[in-house]
Amino acid sequence: MPRRLVILGSTGSIGKQALDVVARSEGKLEVIGLSAARDWEQLLEQAERFGVSQIALADPDAAARAAGAWPRGAVMGGPDGIVELVTSSGADIVLNAIVGSAGLLATVATLGEGIDLALANKESLVVGGELVNALAQATAARLLPVDSEHTALHQLITGQPAGTIDRLLLTASGGPFRGRTRAQLEAVTVAQALAHPTWSMGGKITIDSATLMNKGLELIEAHHLFGTPYEQIDVVVHPQSIVHALVQSCDGATLAHMGYPDMRVAISYALHHPGRGELPIPALDLAALGALTFEAPDTETFSCLRLAREAGLAGGTAPCTLNAANEVAVHAFLKGELSFLAISEVVARTLERLPPGAAESFEALAAADSEARALARRVASELS
Template sequence: MATRKRLLILGSTGSIGTQALDVCERSDELELVGLSAERSWEGLVEQAGRHGVRRIALAEEHAAARASEAWTDGQVLGGPEGLVRLVVESEADLVLNALVGSAGLGPTVASLGEGMDLALANKEALVVGGELVTALAEATGAQIVPVDSEHTALHQLLAGQPPGAVERLTITASGGPFRGRSREELQDVTVKQALAHPTWAMGGKITIDSATLMNKGLEVMEAHHLFGTPYERIDVVVHPQSLVHGLVQMADGAMLAHLGPPDMRIAISYALHGGESVGLPVVPLDLTAVGTLTFEAVDLDAFPCLRLAREAAREGGTAPCVLNAANEIAVHAFLEGSLRFLEIPSVIEQTLSQLGSEPVRAFESLYEADREARRVAGEAVAALA
């Protein structure tokens, strides 16, 4: 029997993490060696017991302390340093980073620095880290495999294509819960309405990013870094059915499309099994039942976050890091009820305008830009409250 792949899952209690555990339970090729969460210590301890894991980490120190008191069957590490230590000492062959937000950058750097292959669901690590992250992977020989439906689709479509064969990439967007609404119709939308995604069941932050279309801006940056495609050759199109996950336009004018059910286990399994398709309990598409596939342009007036993300991407330097930090602060404020929906892009734009972009020479430049952007965005939120 072939040696099983040692897998570490960061963010195992979230949507991606729980689905990854479902994939693991069905595979005899994967051996779990560690799990982590931000603060959900009870769920993490339950997962560790169920899967025979003896080492876990919680990013929130108080939660780690609670877990240490309640769980005596293994070791509990705490804080951001504990998370990095879990990675470095795990001897994992593959790390699935399903953490939320820029908190995923440190463990991404630790994984790649150790030469561990990275299944990346935390797109913010590439948005913030950019060329520094991809250069680190190249230096250590570690592979980065995307874990989301759009980039998994593009990864499969691009496999084996010779240089010069692909002209453009297209990322699809469901349009979120507010597709078709004008800017005026978005003035008074509620948190409950914004969290009611029509297709995907996700965590709060990514669901709001989907509603504002900021997630597509982050995905454009991720595609740029993953596939080396210039920004001007990456398109975003609204596709309400969420069945076409990505498209590539070939040099001869032909287009290749990746279709599949909207089930994240497909993308997760693809990444965890080294880019191979293995059996899953997923019902295939019945195209006759689907009937119609439709596509629409993005309304940038109603959803300016995509425009802001593209502008930050073209600016480069610390601008994507500032954009991401400001977005995290604004989304958190919206979820707490202290910011209106259309004020999310306002806070981001104000923060970008105030801080601009600085050259990135090392990871410390990014950590400093992140801290400063959070301070400025927090002040902008307070001014609007």
């Protein structure tokens, strides 16, 4: 029997690549549900192509348009519609590729139903890591990472005896502005920030990569995924993006996960786990690569990485505040309302003015998220 799959965020970069993985799975994966934010026309095309009878759109107006144009299946609308798609689908696994903290609700719905979760929405763990982990443990649902770095760590750590891993190392490409000073970043344009040197990603994630916030969020995610203290997680800049992560063990050995940068590898690993699916990706040719380089990240120029580590160490609602402020700031930058350097300033000032509270429930996190967004908008307005 094929593994029944729901893809949330199927019209985005991860979603499209997941559908390519499905098409190459030789019947091992069957898509039974798809969702998008508002691109209903592309969603209907995907549903037709993969024979899907249930779809959902987070935007109610887009859902209404889709329902009027597609009489052959069920169309659900709004955030509750995404949840309904998950809970009514009968899925074996859900791929959550929703962008931003909006994906947390779908993560909770998936794990609450005891459905395995392939998680590309890192904000779910950044915002609600302890609560999300507790929910997964309570329902015995598997939580499988889709980030290339965390997929690599998952493979490197699996099978290692408890207590033998000393340190986790996440690699970062450095983004399009690696090596530049703050002065050189003052006039950065949106187009320049979106020009990532090695990965093809959505707009928000690409900007996060340029500021190194993406790596900061991944650091917090790694802490929750693998139960590793922040003091034992490091980031190293590796421009070639060939080494995706490393682990250092108690006997002095360092293990690395390597491969050409292609997100389908991480997606396929999660969807087929514990098996593997074939992909048209060439084997690594080290002689052709010639050399791989590494350097320490510049956390003074790219302070978002430092802010993320500090928020993770502070705990409570601090990571939620960090993420909310960053989403507000990145949105303002993409609209041309904020400078590139002001992104980190919005995050820093929001964290300074909003002390962390206890992350005791998902309702408390929702309240913290709302308060942080309101404050971040005021800070962004001050800096614009």
